[in-house]
Every structure is written in structure tokens, then in C-alpha cells.
Amino acid sequence: MSGDGPADDGSLGVFGRFLTLWVALAMAAGVALGTGVPGLFDAVAALEVARVNLVVGVLIWVMIFPMMVNVDLASLGHIGDRPKGLVITLVVNWLIKPFTMLALGILFLEILFADLIPADMARAYVAGLILLGAAPCTAMVFVWSHLARGDPTYTLVQVSVNDLILVLAFAPLVALLLGVADVDVPWETLLLSVGLYVVIPLAAGLLARRVLLARGGPARVTAFTEAVKPATVLGLLATVVLLFGFQGTVILTQPLTIALIAVPLLVQGYGIFAVAYVWGWLWRVPFAVAAPAALIGTSNFFELAVAVAIGLFGLQSGAALATVVGVLVEVPVMLSLVALTRRTRHLFPAGAARPS
Numbered sequence: 001m002s003g004d005g006p007a008d009d010g011s012l013g014v015f016g017r018f019l020t021l022w023v024a025l026a027m028a029a030g031v032a033l034g035t036g037v038p039g040l041f042d043a044v045a046a047l048e049v050a051r052v053n054l055v056v057g058v059l060i061w062v063m064i065f066p067m068m069v070n071v072d073l074a075s076l077g078h079i080g081d082r083p084k085g086l087v088i089t090l091v092v093n094w095l096i097k098p099f100t101m102l103a104l105g106i107l108f109l110e111i112l113f114a115d116l117i118p119a120d121m122a123r124a125y126v127a128g129l130i131l132l133g134a135a136p137c138t139a140m141v142f143v144w145s146h147l148a149r150g151d152p153t154y155t156l157v158q159v160s161v162n163d164l165i166l167v168l169a170f171a172p173l174v175a176l177l178l179g180v181a182d183v184d185v186p187w188e189t190l191l192l193s194v195g196l197y198v199v200i201p202l203a204a205g206l207l208a209r210r211v212l213l214a215r216g217g218p219a220r221v222t223a224f225t226e227a228v229k230p231a232t233v234l235g236l237l238a239t240v241v242l243l244f245g246f247q248g249t250v251i252l253t254q255p256l257t258i259a260l261i262a263v264p265l266l267v268q269g270y271g272i273f274a275v276a277y278v279w280g281w282l283w284r285v286p287f288a289v290a291a292p293a294a295l296i297g298t299s300n301f302f303e304l305a306v307a308v309a310i311g312l313f314g315l316q317s318g319a320a321l322a323t324v325v326g327v328l329v330e331v332p333v334m335l336s337l338v339a340l341t342r343r344t345r346h347l348f349p350a351g352a353a354r355p356s
Helices: 013-017 019-036 038-046 054-069 073-078 083-112 119-133 140-147 152-180 187-216 218-246 248-253 256-282 287-298 302-313 318-347
Strands: none
Touching: 019 038, 019 218, 019 248, 019 318, 038 218, 054 187, 054 218, 054 302, 083 119, 083 152, 083 256, 083 287, 119 152, 119 256, 119 302, 119 318, 140 152, 140 287, 140 318, 152 187, 152 287, 152 302, 187 218, 187 302, 218 248, 218 302, 218 318, 248 256, 256 287, 256 318, 287 318, 302 318
């Protein structure tokens, strides 16, 4: 891929380029429906098994499954190629990001904004931020990497390794951080959520990928994921409508809440990117590897965070609301960071697109 023309921006598609707008409209629709037709949302809330809402569970699966089809275990054979980028990604994702998100959540929501947010709600919002911080992105990061001129093969390696770590580390890491934040951890529900929204979708995605490759190769996989993309979009927007429908009264009576939750998310996003990007620059990592490494660390697997927040704390919880605010904040932040990487690529070694 060459050039810096507007065609690249089109690779996001109408949905990607205006994701913030669609999410904002879904939020508005949810608030309107939640306050206008509360009985509808009461009926949806009643469809629950073991604290897992069946309607939301289906929607989350619709969002997550196509992402898991893109996971290529064969790419793990390239882990040893240019290890610096992978080291940056893993250290930032698992040793820095979750803990800074916890610290920023407590600093802003429980200390600096203590006069604006009740203590119990502040803890709930921090719990949602923890879930976002502990879930590295696995899908949209391919778009960010593409727009930033990242190496697609290396990005796939990074995402695949992250997914495998996610299966093992997400539950204990979240439990640890929630404990530090003085939030009770329902272990059974947490493990059930990880199984439903990570382990089973990953296994199903790997199986589907194997079948698609056998029937048409990589092109068939790409065609499948493109074909189901509209369903993924609708699943995301429908989930947002439900979440904000349950939060409608809170949002209308406390409009400042959304802005307050967004503050630590903005600081975290730009701060984590700076750590990873400057580290790549100091380590003289080629741009095609350094840019995706920083972008992966900044982006979140918000679909998983939303699902687990609902499972652990409920559809009407502050934690669920915080994860949805993360969706709204992430897109403009990531687009601004992609633009920054494209303007600063000359500061990094060019390197080869792939190992020679």
C-alpha cells in the first residue's frame, strides 16, 4: 500500500469513519426508548440465566465471533521475528495498561470528582474502566494498523498472542484489580463470562477458519468476515441501545456523568499510546512494527468488557455504563492517533515490511 490519499480513510467504510456518530445516535435512541417504553427493557432484563442476559449474550456473540475467525494460530510461528514489537505490546497490554487504568479511575472518579459522583457509583464506574483496561483489542486494531501503514502479518501475530494470553489471564487479572478497587468479585460469573465470550468463541472461530481455509483459502476467510460485518455492526449498536435504555433515567438526571467517565479514558488512551510509541522510537523499532504495537496497546476489546460488565454487575450497573462510554471515546481517540503516526513515521527506521 502506498500514498497518503483519502482512499485509505475509505477503508474504514461508512460505519468505521462515522462510528462515533452511530454510537451517539444509538445512545440517544436507548435513552429515549428506556424512558418512553420502560416495560420493554424490564422484559429483556428478565431473560437471564446465571446472571447472563440471553439477549445481550446473543448480541455479544454476533460481535465477537467474526473477530475470532481472523485469529490465525499459524502466525504464532513468527513470534521470534522482530521480538521488540511484541515485547512492547505485551508489556504495555498486561503489565502497564490495566494498572494505570485502575489508578486513573480511582484518581479521577473517587478522588478528584468525589464531590460530583456518589462513592458507590464511583466504584462501579471504576470497575467498568478496569474491564476495559484488562481487555486488549482484537478486531478494530486491524483497521488502525492498516491506516497507519503497519505490517499486517506482524499485527496478526501480536493479536493472536494477545488472544491466547487473554484466555488465561483476563479472569485472574480482573479479579485482582477489582479486589484492589474494593469491589466484590463473583468468581463463578467471571469465569462463566470468560468461557462464554472468549474461550468458546475462540474455539468456534478457529474451527470456522479451518473449514473456510479448506474450502477456499484465505480469500474465503476474508469474504466471510466481510459478509458478516453488517451483523457485527448491528450487534454493537443494538447492545448500546439496550445499555443506554437501562441507564436512561440516570443519564437524563446526571448528564455530567458521561463526561466525567470519559476523562480518565482519554488520559489513559493518549498516555498509553505515548509510552508504547516513544518506547518503540527509543528502541529503534521499524515504523511498520512500532505503530501497530502502540495502537494495539491503546485500543480496547470493548465487546468483551461490555459483556463481562453486564454478567458481573447487571445491565443497569455503572460498570456497564462505563464500558459503553469507552466505545464512544475510543474511536475519535484512535483516529487522532493514526493521524499522528502517519505524520511522525519519518522519525522511525523504515525497515522492511516483513523479515527478509
